[in-house]
Amino acid sequence: MRKALKSLTVSTLALSLATGYAMAEDLRFTVWTGNEAHLDMLNGIADGFEAKHPGTTVTFETIPAGDYVQKLTFQLAGGNPPDLGWMFEDSMPTFVAAGAVEPLTDTLENAEAYDLADFSDPAMSLWKEDGEIFGVPFSTSPFMVFYNKDMFDAAGLEDPLTLAEKGEWTLEKFRDVAKALTKPEERFWGFEFKDGQGYDTRIMHAVMPPIRAYGGNGWSNGECGFEKAEAVEAVEMLHQMVFEDKSIVPPGEQGDYFSGSSAMTINQISRASKMPEAGFEWGIAPLPSGPAGEAPVIGQAGLVVFAKSDNKERAKQFIAWMTNKKNVEVMAQFFPPARVSVLESDAFTEANALIPPEQMKHVAAAIKEGEVLPSHERAPQILAAMKPRFDALWRADADVEASLKAICDAIRPQL
Template sequence: MTHHLIKRLIVATALCGAMATAASAENLRFTVWTGSQAHLDMLNGIAEGFAETHPDVTVQFDTIPFGDYVQKLTLQLAGGNPPDLGWLLENSAPAFVEAGVLADVGDTLNATDGYDYADLSEPAMGLWVKDDAVYGVPFSTSPFIVYYNKSLYDAAGLETPTARAEDGSWTWEQLKTDAAALRDADAGVWGYETVDGQGYGARVWHNLIPIIRAYGGDAWTDGTCQFDSAQSVEAVKLFHDMVYADGSAVPPGEQGDFFSGNAALTVAQISRVSKLADVDFEWGIAPLPSGPAGEAATIGQAGVVAFAQGKNKELASEFLAYMTDKDNVATMAAFFPPARKSVLASDGFLTSNPAVTPEQMKIVAEGIESGTVLPSHERFPQIEAEARPDFDALWSSDADVQAVMTKLCEDIQPLL
């Protein structure tokens, strides 16, 4: 998918709008990228609550795999088959806002009794508000954290990431050392798995940006590419060495699922704790490691949006308001850290998920308070497409990291 395809949606908006009046107003189709039964049960419970005041309305949650989500959603919109609502990532928000495909839900939010729009964190709403329009509400403002297999750490006699975070020795270099020590080829255990095992493709940004920022680099600042800076290159080299020098990170084309016990460490968000319900090992979570530039908490954000071409736009806006009110945000907080200040500051948030201790949930809260959202840009789909071949060029043992990152900046700079 390219930025041009999103632009075409502006035309599709007008065409689809003409079709809207002929459609049923009793079913809302809502696209998500989760397949977790725990997440879907929670979402369906929220939909059942909405049905108490809207008895003729059903909400259908359609799962699109994360790696295909933006492309398939865009094709649905352009093809005249729009969902009514959906999840949308922070890096896609500016492009979808610019394309005019998101409905302005501001009037509905402000007209909903008890909604308390002012309770939404202003910084968290930054990507979703333009002028006086509100194009979405974040349901998850979630920092990336480290999950580790405590059983493997204990068996190896290593100090855990939790302990190191407390004594100030939890760094990316230490994670690299731990991953190499915990790699057990005979047992089929890798040292480190990238985010959702997709760190070379769909989640390459999620994989590299936290390390790059801890080293003092970034994707870009003030419209200037920073991937080729000395700090960014040093960070990418660290990860490259984990893959090709140490052999500790799961390499491209291999499988090593942390949640099945086949990797000692991974980076993910708190929502993934649902995958640990039935594991046969002890586990723990820790903040992202620090680097030469100190701690650099990185946040992924996702919002609930209603689509301008949707067949039930008013009803979709009402459901969006219901889903993001205080009570339902408190319910979702078990997996998705909230943008509502009152919920985030509550004791209920720290105890919202019985599988996570209050001490562990504090790590999430602290990451939200100090973290920076992943890179976003109104041309991000085009930037991502231009950058993909350059990122792909990193994944060989003899890759010249500096040369690759220099070319990446040359390719995306005109878009910035």
């Protein structure tokens, strides 16, 4: 009891101290990484800023990724707003529409030696609204095919990278090799959706690459694309792979690529950090191309300043600092950059200790060409409306076309 009271007083004390510092411009910065290497790097970047602006401190606060948007919203609505933070691409339109994030254009245009034009246009499109910049992407990471080279070699098949170099890495080829590598009795699959979550939290990551390769889209300009012919063909192919070829890890099943249960998966290069402990030879390759050619897909995360912040100007300056050329180079060791100058430098292709430069070239190419997943200011509602209808689609006896039509019917009111 006494201990409890003591800890209560201590935490009140800490609280009042914290508010005291706020006067001296303590910037609270929310992130969803708890990784120490990431935090060390971020703190290093903050140190340089603090040296330039005495009296300013930057504190990074980790909120788990799964609850990030919710807890962040609670803090913003709960009178305890952070000053700036990371933002998921799919949440960005919601925050912009709600007026919860600050415009950054002035600060960035006037920042010393910043070179705003260095950011590639497609990479910035998501973070702009009516010509005003509301966020700066710090990670622009393409989705790549990870493959288990040992499994391809054992089966005597050419691996995806070789096929891609020859220009033969197509969706049909992808389907063929996935089927060839599947061994049902040993519980090995040819392909696993991103992190095995293709039926749950990663629906869009599962279906969008083939839909784009077929020339379709989830939605755009208020129009639903899932029911169009291109998307139907693409999803039908996936459906057949899951339930006829049985070459994709099915719903409710564990077939982790990283522990060697699947021959291929699609993921971002940050996942390469998991590979050294995997214990097999591996490589990365571009997404398979389709009838509409190559259609790289990228995932982004950006930096924003919250409208509720008390230290907006300082926070904006910090974003300008964090995304200047030098710091983008520093961050490139973990987060693929959106600055063309960094992307084209040898420093980038050689920056990743795990991925050889010839594979990194494909990464750089995908970043430049890649398109983000469709987004929307009502994304949470759209995804919630989609989820149950996609559940119905991932059944062996489902009518794919009808299910996709039902998905469109469900999300159309939100678009």
